[in-house]
Amino acid sequence: MTQNTPLSPLSPRLPRPPHHLQDVTHRVLSAAQLRARGVSAAQTSAQCLPGGPWQHLLPGVYLLHPGPPSGQERLHGALLYAGRPPVSSRRTVPAPADAGFGEAMVTGRAALALHGFATVPDLGALHRVDVLVPRTRRLRSTRFVEVVRATAALPVPVRLAGVPVAPVERALADAVAGLGDAEDVSRLLTEAVRAGRSEPAAVVRELSAAKLLGRPAVAGAVEALLAAGRAVAEERLYAMVREHGLPEPLWNVELRLPGGPELGGVDAYWPDLAVAVELDTRAPRSGAPEEGRRGGNRGAGRAEDPQWSAYAARRDRLERLGVTVVHLTPRKLREAMDQQATVVRTALMAADDREPAAYLVVLPR
Structure with missing residues (x-):
């Protein structure tokens, strides 16, 4: 046939x-x-x-x-x-x-x-x-x-x-556009981050572009997403220090001048070398420029971001006191951990060539 x-x-x-x-x-x-x-x-x-x-x-x-x-x-x-x-x-x-x-x-x-x-x-x-x-x-x-x-x-x-x-x-x-249950939305978003398939900032940016952040089922899920994203980024930071043989820092501490004002918290701090690491896990604003996006002035976009302005002011205060602040993003830790370990190691090795830093009080965060 x-x-x-x-x-x-x-x-x-x-x-x-x-x-x-x-x-x-x-x-x-x-x-x-x-x-x-x-x-x-x-x-x-x-x-x-x-x-x-x-x-x-x-x-x-x-x-x-x-x-x-x-x-x-x-x-x-x-x-x-x-x-x-x-x-x-x-x-x-x-x-x-x-x-x-x-x-x-x-x-x-x-x-x-x-x-x-x-x-x-x-x-x-x-x-x-x-x-x-x-x-x-x-x-x-x-x-x-x-x-x-x-x-x-x-x-x-x-x-x-x-x-x-x-x-x-x-x-x-x-x-997410077709889901109305907050638990269903939260499960999808948190899996994306915990499984290493995306970063919270990129997910939130796409949800914002789709005008979904105002939905009640999405708003609560985004909070859980950002919390999960920070936890994953911290785990990667711990792994970077351990796997690349870096000295063990003090984790998640607050810095302040003796008898003076608080200087803010950092994710890792080497007090003898005056080097701090801070993870940038800020929630992106609608319309904020994406890291690595072609075109645009990244500095100008960040200058309009209150979170970025607060971070930059804190970093400036610490560096005026002799502390080197290394800024890492979850995306860089996920995609180029070896490179980020080299950045941190270089900052630690350069400590002997810098002027002694001011004495700071270190407290648990």
Whole structure:
């Protein structure tokens, strides 16, 4: 029978049944891909008749076996549906043989499942696949596909399981947008930080851009997120000192002048060398520049941040008293711990070349 004959690029024959089709890219095809392989619209329709070997999965997307679609097949079909060219371009430009996902990418809970989140069901258990597309696309949500339009430029996707996936922060924001339970939101956000998949500042910034911070379910979860982020950053700081053989400091202490005002707290302090380390775990403000973002004046952005101004003033006071303050961010500790250990070691080694620091009282924080 024709449906048992393999498809060849040079022959309009039909693909084999599912037990011969191990790759999902051969089990789920768009109408354009079928046409490029020589399968006419009439042949496709005939295969999708009741009791036939194929089925119509989504508009313009076909499943080449009669059984229920797997999670991977639904995911692939959703991207083919959302990534097809607009009707206007399909009328003027023939679809290439490898027409596929276009600019579409998986986001929301399906993306988090691909990123490996334990608090999200696997793909087969999800009833919906969220797909992020450019804001100008005219495309409707349908069946199990929820179309999410970007409000600004699309993020750069990562490739997971062979498909384009939104970065963790964007996927979290799109997942949280559909949740109303504070515990569910908190579980997702804290896992992102505790599992080392993102930093609190980046998550909060994305939630702010999506205008989600005002939701009661999100506001409380963000407090838990920031607390978890600080705990993780402190653990990394402890690990850096231990694994790189740095001298053991005094941890989490307050500094003050004898009989004078408090100078503020630091995360680590070497009193004999007058070197302090402070972790920057501030919650980002809406519109604040992201660390490492191209363009813009970082100094100008920070000057408008009250938290940054207070930190800078405290750092200036300590350095006027002869204390070297090393500023570390959770992101730097996660991505370049060796480099940060070298920065701290250099500051400790340079202590002998500096003027003696003022005597400071050290108290537990």
